[in-house]
Each structure stands twice: as C-alpha cells, then as structure tokens.
Amino acid sequence: MKQVLVFSDIHMRSQGETIIGLDPFARFQQAMSHAIASYPEADHVVLLGDLTNSGKQAEYYRVQEVLADCPLPWSLIPGNHDNRDNIMAVFSGLPRTGQGHLQSVVDLGQDRLIMLDTLDGPPFRNDYHVGFLCPARMNWLKQVLAESGAQRINIFSHHPAFATGIRAMDKIPLKNGAELLALLAQHPTPTHIFSGHVHRTISGSANGQGFSMFKSTCHQTPLILRDGDESMSVAEPAAYGVVLLMDNVVVAHSEEFQHAIHDTTPQPEALPE
Ligand SMILES: [Fe+2]
C-alpha cells in the first residue's frame, strides 16, 4: 500500500493577514505537523493548488517555510489564486514541461501520479478563476499516459473537470474538463481524479471515473447548491487528505486535523474484570 498526503487550497497570505479571521499560515503549519506526526510512513505529499491567496512571492516564501519541516518528498501544482512565475522564482528546480507548465509525474509502485497545471495563463489575473488545459498541456498528458506502464493512474488537478452541483463554483471549473475526461476514458487502466478548488469534501464519479475532492486547510465553502457568490467562505473545520493506494482499491480520507485524535502512544493492557 502507498500513502499520499494531500493539502489543498492553503491560500497563504502575508504575515498579519487573515481570511475571514483565519490565519492560513497557522492552519497550514498545524495541518502539516499533524500529518507528519500521524503518517510518518507516507510516501508522498501533494499541494493541490491555490497555494497562496494572491500569488505574491512573499506568500510563497511562507509556504516554503512550512514545507521545510516536511521530511517527505512533495509535489505542488498551481490553482487560480497562484502565479506560475512567482512559484518558480521561489521554488527553484521544480519539474515542469518543455513549455514551462508545472506538470510532473511521480511513480509509486503500481501507481502513476500525474500532476496537472490548470492555471489559465499567463497573464496572471487575480479576478479570473476558471481553469484550462491548453493543447500543449493536453499533449504532454497524452504522452505520459501512453508511456505509462502503471496499473492505475491518479490525476491531481486543482480545478475539477466536472460539475459539483454547487452552482457558484460550477461557474469557474476546468473549462475543458470534458476533454480531459474523454482522454482519461480512452486509457485502458483505471483512473482516479483528485481535485480541490471547491473547499469541500466531495466524492463521486464523472464519465465513469471516480473522483475525490478535499477541503481547504484554511476556509471552506458552504454547501449551498443554488446560485450564490463563489467567494462566500465559512469557518467549518479544516482538513487535509490521506489517500491510500491499495491493490484494486483507492481510499480518500479527510482528516479534520483541528479535532482529530491520532494517539500513537502504546495502549495499556486491559484492566482485569
Ligand atoms: Fe481555493
């Protein structure tokens, strides 16, 4: 079995800045330290986009500060609140495609993890939240699928390629999500898709492929299906994901780290009756 820890929608801000009164740095730091203590045997960590709130270099340095405490190998992908140039300026040496997109592959035993860069740009626009996989990124994906000898494909895409029923968020999806789903359906091995962006724990299937979505490590989206404001945020409990990749089974747990008990101390012998 392989374990992957997933941190989505960190929305890091500069020192002293908060989101609906919540401190994204403190939340991410708490999530990371809880995860490392609870799952030290994990195989990989994924930061699932919206690493920052406004794509500033100062915000990426604060993400980097927390990541410095992570002893596990990690990958990151951008979301609509990110700036690719500033990510690369702060995190030197990140794997990327020949066209400069932050897409990469991680092979874990029988599983291939594929990180997709769904940021629609440049130019970076702080008020534009739709995702897109341009022809260059789709062609890269076709190639890494074709050359894969893995028995299962795990796609990591910040923007969901499907509707969630939350209409405010369904207005800002991966705009060519149907194209991605059709490509994955052609691939002969099973595929599971992991996404963020909506700031909720959601699961289902799209075009026959299973998906799992994770909460933000900071602020959440209320479950309001009717039309609404996509910037509406609530302080529901935050979480990170714990993905278990087993033979023929993919499991996505949501760990609400502020409330979770993960007791690693030895249990005392049961008292005699
Ligand atoms: Fe987000």
Ligand SMILES: [Fe+2]
């Ligand atoms: Fe997002």
